Amino acid sequence: MTAITVQDLRKCFPNGQCAIDQLSFRAAAGEFVAIVGPSGAGKSSLLKILCGLDHQFSGQVHSVAAAHTSLVFQEPRLMPWLTVLGNLQLVRPDAPLAELQDMLQSVGLAHSAALYPHQLSGGMQRRVALARAFITAPRLLLLDEPFQALDAPTAEQLRQQLLALWQRCGCTVLFVTHQLSEAVALADRVLFLSQGPSHVLHDLPVALPRPRTVDTPAVQALCHQLLLQRPDLLRGA
Ligand code: ADP
Numbered sequence: 001m002t003a004i005t006v007q008d009l010r011k012c013f014p015n016g017q018c019a020i021d022q023l024s025f026r027a028a029a030g031e032f033v034a035i036v037g038p039s040g041a042g043k044s045s046l047l048k049i050l051c052g053l054d055h056q057f058s059g060q061v062h063s064v065a066a067a068h069t070s071l072v073f074q075e076p077r078l079m080p081w082l083t084v085l086g087n088l089q090l091v092r093p094d095a096p097l098a099e100l101q102d103m104l105q106s107v108g109l110a111h112s113a114a115l116y117p118h119q120l121s122g123g124m125q126r127r128v129a130l131a132r133a134f135i136t137a138p139r140l141l142l143l144d145e146p147f148q149a150l151d152a153p154t155a156e157q158l159r160q161q162l163l164a165l166w167q168r169c170g171c172t173v174l175f176v177t178h179q180l181s182e183a184v185a186l187a188d189r190v191l192f193l194s195q196g197p198s199h200v201l202h203d204l205p206v207a208l209p210r211p212r213t214v215d216t217p218a219v220q221a222l223c224h225q226l227l228l229q230r231p232d233l234l235r236g237a
Helices: 041-051 084-091 097-106 122-134 152-169 180-186 217-229
Strands: 002-012 018-026 031-037 058-062 070-074 140-144 171-176 189-193 199-205
Touching: 002 041, 002 171, 018 171, 018 189, 018 199, 041 140, 041 171, 070 122, 084 097, 084 171, 097 122, 097 152, 097 180, 122 140, 122 152, 140 152, 140 180, 152 180, 171 180, 180 189, 180 217
Parallel strands: 031 171, 031 189, 070 140, 140 171
Antiparallel strands: 002 018, 002 058, 189 199
8 A cells, every 4th residue: 555656746946946856756554764865855845745734846746644644853842831741642632641651651751741841851852752743643754854963872762762663553654864874774765865956866675674773784784885886875966
């Protein structure tokens, strides 16, 4: 079953600047797809279109309804006046307390429900953002460089929590990153975008067994081999 189809997508802004041109790909339901591309390749523009925030484009886009889509940004974007529990209740006011507590437990925040965002570390705030994204049981989860600027162990812990939550929910994931090893460690497939206005330069299936991390030798070997074959790929060329 296909969750997302993008065919010949073109996105230009009123000032004439085009972010995306001739972009096509599909993502199967339940698939974890990473999107890698240089800065300015139109990755954020693509996510905005896929979640229904932007309708000004040409081409065909079939995505999951906005009501069944969750977004995680670079910044956690928590409501500062609400507790951790309150931030989850904001998006699922009807959720039984036990379900909210279970979700907090799965991101290691079972004892932090009553804390406010300013009382949390950056890593904890991002875990709340993940919990908030999954508590609505989305069919599509869009993440825009969510673990940027975190120290390596914290980023790895969050990646493992993301994978566990994804496996539990079975939703389709599109994960934007510019870190190749992160894309290969996480995803079933990696789409490489060209420089803007972007199209898909390369579609890499990742058939390595899980569990795996950015430090798994097979992950590093695949990244190394790819960059030997396509040294300009990460520059979008
Ligand atoms: P990425 O997320 O890959 O860095 P973006 O989607 O943010 O790329 O931007 C793609 C291109 O579109 C960039 O050249 C950017 O300057 C341009 N762009 C983004 N938003 C606007 C806008 N509102 N008006 C004009 N140009 C824009």
